[in-house]
Each structure stands twice: as C-alpha cells, then as structure tokens.
Amino acid sequence: MIKNTNIKPSYDCIVLGGGPAGSTAAALVAEAGHSTLLVEREKVPRFHVGESLMPECYWTLDRLGVLDQMKSSDFVKKYSVQFVNGNGKESQPFFFEKHDPRECSQTWQVERADFDKLLFDNAAAKGADCRDQTRALDIEIEESGEHTVTLQTGDDEPVTVSTKVVIDGTGQSSLIANKLGIRQEIPELRKAAIWTYFKGAAREPGQHGGATVILHTETKEAWFWYIPLSNDITSVGLVGDAEFILKSRPTPGDAYCEELGNCPAVANRIKNAEMVDQFRVAKEFSYVTSQHAGPGWVLVGDAFGFLDPVYSTGVFFALKTGEMAADAVIEGFEKGDLSAAQLGKWTDEFKEGVNWLRKLVETYYSNEFSIGRFMKNYPQHQGNLTDLLIGRVFYPGAGNIFNDLDPELAAVKSTKM
Helix, strand or coil: CCCCCCCCCEEEEEEECCCHHHHHHHHHHHHCCCCEEEECCCCCCCCCCCCECCCCHHHHHHHHCCHHHHHCCCCEEECEEEEECCCCCECCCEEHHHHCCCHHHCEEECCHHHHHHHHHHHHHHCCCEEECCEEEEEEECCCCCCEEEEEEECCCCCEEEEEEEEEECCHHHCHHHHHHCCEEECHHHCEEEEEEEEECCCCCCHHHHHCEEEEECCCCCEEEEEEECCCCEEEEEEEEEHHHHHHCCCCHHHHHHHHHCCCHHHHHHHCCCEECCCCEEEECCCEEECCCEECCEEECHHHCEECCHHHCCHHHHHHHHHHHHHHHHHHHHHHCCCCHHHHCCCHHHHHHHHHHHHHHHHHHCCCCCCHHHHHHHCHHHHHHHHHHHHCCCCCCCCCCCHHHHHHHHHHHHHHHC
8 A cells, every 4th residue: 555655556667766877768758748757765866976978978968958957067078088008108188079079079077966866857857756765675577467666765664566667777786687687797897996086186277177087007907087076076986807906905995095006197196185085986897687678677777787987988878778768668658569679679779889888998908909009000990989989889880990909909919828
C-alpha cells in the first residue's frame, strides 16, 4: 500500500538514478507524454566526480533545452585539452574551435552536484515525477507484462510500483546488471583513481586556462588529470593500475603524494595552492555489460558500462545513452513494442562509437608508443584524432585513424618482445 510518499501505484516508465543519463532519459520520455517516475537514492544535489565535459555533449544539452542555463552558469568554459608526457614535454593544445569553429566546440568543466541538479530539475520541468532520497530496494523483471519496483523514500514504508519500462541509470551500482549477472570487467583497464581539490592552483591565461590537462608521471605507471573548476578550485586526480595505486603504499594519501613527487609538471602547478578537500578513491573503473536491454528494460550511463576517464567520456556517454534509450522507449510506446530488440536497437551503434575511444584509451596506456610521433608521420589523421577527443564518433569513418595506428602500434610492441 502506498503510504506517505504520494508515489502513484503505476507509471509508464520508471527511471532509476538521477545522474545525467537517468535525468536525460526521464526528461525526454516525460516530454513525449508518458507518465515517468525518476528516483535518485541520494539527496539532490549530491557530490560526484567526472567534471569535464566533451564538446559533443552540446547536442543533447541543446535538445534538453538547457544550453541557456549552461551559458549563464559559473561553470568554467573549456576550449581545449592538452597532454604532458613523462618527461614534462607539453603537447600543443588541442583547441576544438580550430577543428570546428561552431559554438558546439566550446564546452564546460562542471561541478557535478550543480550540473546534475540542473538536469534533474529539468526532468521535473518536462513533466517527470522526480524523487530524491528514494532507494530502489528490488526490481522484479517479468518476461511479459509489467515489472515491479520496490521503492523506499526516507524512513517511509517501502512501496511497490508497477511499470511497463524500467530505465536503469543507477551508475556503477548497476542494479539490473548485477541482479542478472551480466556485468563484466575489462581486466586490462582495471584502474583506480585517487583525487582531491586545490584552491589557487596555476592556470594558463586566456582560453586555455579552462583546459583539461592529462599528465603522465615520469615512470609512466600512472597519470594525473588537472581540471579547473569555478571559484579558483582545481580537481587533481591520480589514475593507475589498481594494484599499483592502492596496494603498494600504506594509504591512498601516501600513494598520491609519492606519485606527485614523480610528476613535477603537476607538483609545479599546485606548489602555491591549498588542498581544500580530503583524498577520495574510486576503484575498478572499466567494465561492460553483456546484455544492454530486455523486455521492458534498458541500461544507460554507467549502468551500461564505464570506460577509463582519460578522455573525459563519462558525462558524454551518460547523456548520449540517456537520449538514445529514451528515443527507443518513446518509439516502442508508439509501436506497442517494448521488446529487448526495440529498447536496445541503438546499442550496436553506440558500442561501435565507444570502441574507437576504447582503442584510443588502450593506445594511451601503451607506454612504448608515441601518439605525437605517430601524428607527425600521419598528419592526415589530425582531424580524425580531434573528432575522437571531442566525442564525435557516431559516423562512418570515425575509426579510420586506426587503419594506420594499429599496424604502427603492433610494430612497436613487436620490437619490445
């Protein structure tokens, strides 16, 4: 029996997880006229890592109608990315507008609490019934007919709600994937991250001051992200193999400080800064799911899978999966077809685009290979590489760079054997 929550006994669609993927999906499904419940287990706004957006986020943000809010926000504008190798040599900045001079080439570095709340509130404005501090205790997936979700808001009694469709955006908790046993780790990308925040860290003047900078340590066993946020705060994170980062030193703080000493390019940037937060830890970044949709359910965002953070793909993939899944659900309602094939019809196209970025991640971790040297030898791929860095991967030919990169990488590896 419903008690003290005012949650209705049934909805056309229940979206689990109020992050970018869930809020995007809920906004679009509700806007199409379907009764939609969006639930988030934590109180909104809530902290989350993953502050750097890719430029291709622009198109989903535009469709959601939130671009004006983004433009008027205090979020730091991001025009470029840069890479620093283990010797401290800095690449030329990749300025996105040189590749595409349109407005869509400028993006943002966001405080996720504020950004996610913006999207959560937008879903409510589009007609979704949005509830924070509401946990999904259980999901009963029925092969045919309606599913049931058991929810609990605060200290209220649990309630059972029926729905025709469940969109799972529960992040790395991945409720459906764990329930069905369809989550699979990527062993070669079993990484961990330790990060914190600094006030007063160095920034470049002008547009490049908002850049994401990726910096290898001298030993190339780990790397740092350097992401400038508003109010003179900078997110600085260490990423490496989980075994190396978390088990070889007494504490995460010890590992962070030791690797900081192994990366003068970062140490110099924060030498006059004040650390203003605790050390935070995330483990086992990368995984996939072997099934992405079923009758009346579909996975989005990190519940679908997660790729290493080196190219800041997280929010972009969340927005894109939320949008693509919502379109499949809306079409499914129109056709009276909520089958796995219908709700997952977008996943092959999405995975093909993700594959190109996964290959670029693997190239980054091939320490014996120089992407800078490769680009000098194959300058014709400059545009293709920039496409990958901005997230423009959903078109024929998006992976053409690997026609030359794969043989070069294989040749370098063979000389090391």
